[in-house]
Amino acid sequence: MRITVAAAAKALEALSPLLETYRRRFNLRLVETPGEVPDPVRQRQLAGGADAMLLVGSRRRSPRTVLPGPFLEDSRGRRVPTGWLPEVGEVPLKRFAEAAARLHERSTNPGQRVVAVLSQWNPKYLHLANRIEELLAADPTATAVMGWSGDQLTRDDLMRGLDCGLAAAIYVGHGRPVGWVGYHGTRAHHFQGNAGHPLGVMFSLCCATASRKRTGLSFSEALPLMGRAAASFGAVEATLHADNTRWALGLCQAVRQGGQTLAETLLLALPTSASAIRGYRILGDPLAPLAAAPGALQQAVTIGKYDEYLSA
Amino acid sequence: MSTLARDQIFSVLKEELLAMDKPEAAARMSEAAHFKHDMGLDSLDIVEFVARAELHYRVHVKDEDFSALDRVGKVIDYVLERVPETNA
Numbered sequence: 001m002r003i004t005v006a007a008a009a010k011a012l013e014a015l016s017p018l019l020e021t022y023r024r025r026f027n028l029r030l031v032e033t034p035g036e037v038p039d040p041v042r043q044r045q046l047a048g049g050a051d052a053m054l055l056v057g058s059r060r061r062s063p064r065t066v067l068p069g070p071f072l073e074d075s076r077g078r079r080v081p082t083g084w085l086p087e088v089g090e091v092p093l094k095r096f097a098e099a100a101a102r103l104h105e106r107s108t109n110p111g112q113r114v115v116a117v118l119s120q121w122n123p124k125y126l127h128l129a130n131r132i133e134e135l136l137a138a139d140p141t142a143t144a145v146m147g148w149s150g151d152q153l154t155r156d157d158l159m160r161g162l163d164c165g166l167a168a169a170i171y172v173g174h175g176r177p178v179g180w181v182g183y184h185g186t187r188a189h190h191f192q193g194n195a196g197h198p199l200g201v202m203f204s205l206c207c208a209t210a211s212r213k214r215t216g217l218s219f220s221e222a223l224p225l226m227g228r229a230a231a232s233f234g235a236v237e238a239t240l241h242a243d244n245t246r247w248a249l250g251l252c253q254a255v256r257q258g259g260q261t262l263a264e265t266l267l268l269a270l271p272t273s274a275s276a277i278r279g280y281r282i283l284g285d286p287l288a289p290l291a292a293a294p295g296a297l298q299q300a301v302t303i304g305k306y307d308e309y310l311s312a
Numbered sequence: 313m314s315t316l317a318r319d320q321i322f323s324v325l326k327e328e329l330l331a332m333d334k335p336e337a338a339a340r341m342s343e344a345a346h347f348k349h350d351m352g353l354d355s356l357d358i359v360e361f362v363a364r365a366e367l368h369y370r371v372h373v374k375d376e377d378f379s380a381l382d383r384v385g386k387v388i389d390y391v392l393e394r395v396p397e398t399n400a
Contacts, residue, residue, distance in 0.1 A: 250367070253367075
């Protein structure tokens with residue numbers, strides 16, 4: 001596996017915990033990019049020969065304008081999953097790098113894969129979430145599924161759940177640049193103070209969570225920079241429910257086919273709709289493993305739900 | 313368009329319905345069957361069904377065409393128009 005990391009020298013230094021892990025596990029190519037983010041032509045050149053790429057650059061650039069989608073196409077037309085992170089300072093980048101490195105360490109001795117399915121409390125989305133749960137749970141030995149939709153638990157309990165070291169979480173519902181509409185409004189700051197195990201990948205299959213419209217930093221960018229997930233996957237614009245459903249079904253299929261990393265999973269899940277692909281971005285580590293922490297399942301099943309409170 | 317190709321696509325779509333765990337809908341499936349009224353599929357089921365057809369045949373159903381695909385026969389026509397017969 002070959003990964004290219006392109007960033008300014010200072011950012012590369014902050015990313016060192018992850019770069020050391022990359023060096024041990026993959027064929028790592030470092031490219032120093034002083035000044036502006038590489039233009040599209042240079043990006044395609046950098047992606048050439050790589051299986052994945054991480055691009056870090058000026059915080060003035062938004063996910064929508066810096067990359068054309070979750071993939072760059074190299075000169076041979078090969079799709080290279082590419083993650084973006086804005087250079088917001090040494091501490092957030094280091095936090096991200098440490099969390100992502102933990103995920104890679106975790107993947108060498110993972111617990112059972114645990115995936116949480118999250119949904120806004122709305123019949124349309126609950127229906128889709130139920131279907132995602134059914135599809136993922138078809139092989140319970142491979143994947144344990146936590147159904148944590150908005151009608152079942154509070155935001156506080158959800159935060160505790162997402163702290164258990166899950167392999168991934170998939171949210172469906174309405175989204176905004178600042179976060180999810182579900183769980184009475186979920187913003188990046190709700191993840192603050194949680195110091196448990198980072199999540200592998202947060203998939204927000206909804207509108208705009210990677211958009212910078214009227215926000216300094218989008219929700220999908222903030223999660224990896226807070227060290228709460230090794231990567232997140234979110235949209236930079238309004239999305240169609242049909243496209244999000246296509247992604248959801250594809251992701252379920254990819255997880256069942258054994259996708260081990262975010263990059264692998266996205267390539268397996270790829271919808272046929274160009275608009276569905278174009279609207280999304282990878283934020284953070286494109287090679288984030290979908291691996292759960294040992295003991296994640298045991299912890300996750302203790303998360304309280306409304307009906308359990310009522311029957312207690 | 314040969315009957316064989318239509319039959320093949322019909323069989324594939326029926327298998328996809330069974331993979332969606334919709335045996336009753338599969339039993340009621342015919343080319344003329346309406347997804348909602350005859351086969352009892354809801355809007356999410358229809359999106360999933362069409363998405364599965366897209367993935368199987370690597371065709372993309374445009375958003376403006378989506379609502380017109382309300383019967384099995386129309387999905388078969390859509391696939392046949394976009395996939396060379398030999399691949400269907």
